[in-house]
Amino acid sequence: MAELWKSLPSWVRNIVVPIVVLILAWNLIWFVIGAVTSLIAFLIKALVLVAVAAGVVILVKKAAKS
Template sequence: MAELWKSLPSWVRNIVIPVLVLVLAWNVIAFVFGVVGALLSIVIKLLVVVGIAAAVVILVKKAAKS
């Protein structure tokens, strides 16, 4: 591996490789934030549905008493 690294031109080692690493890191970070955002979105939607269902149950029980 060291021989391969040393065989690369200096402009590849100093410019191309760091840019590729930054792009890859950016994509990994964007993926992680996307997954976390999607999970949070699902949790919020589930909480809204559960809240609406609880309100409907409470209203139906109150309507049944009267």
């Protein structure tokens, strides 16, 4: 691997490789942010669904008593 790195022209080592690494890091960061955001959104939707279902159960029980 060291021979391959040393065989690259200096402009590739100093310009192209850091740009490619930055692009890959940027995409990885946004992938993680997107995954976390979608997980949080799913959890919020699940909590809202549970809250609505609990409200419906409470209302049905109140209606059944009267």
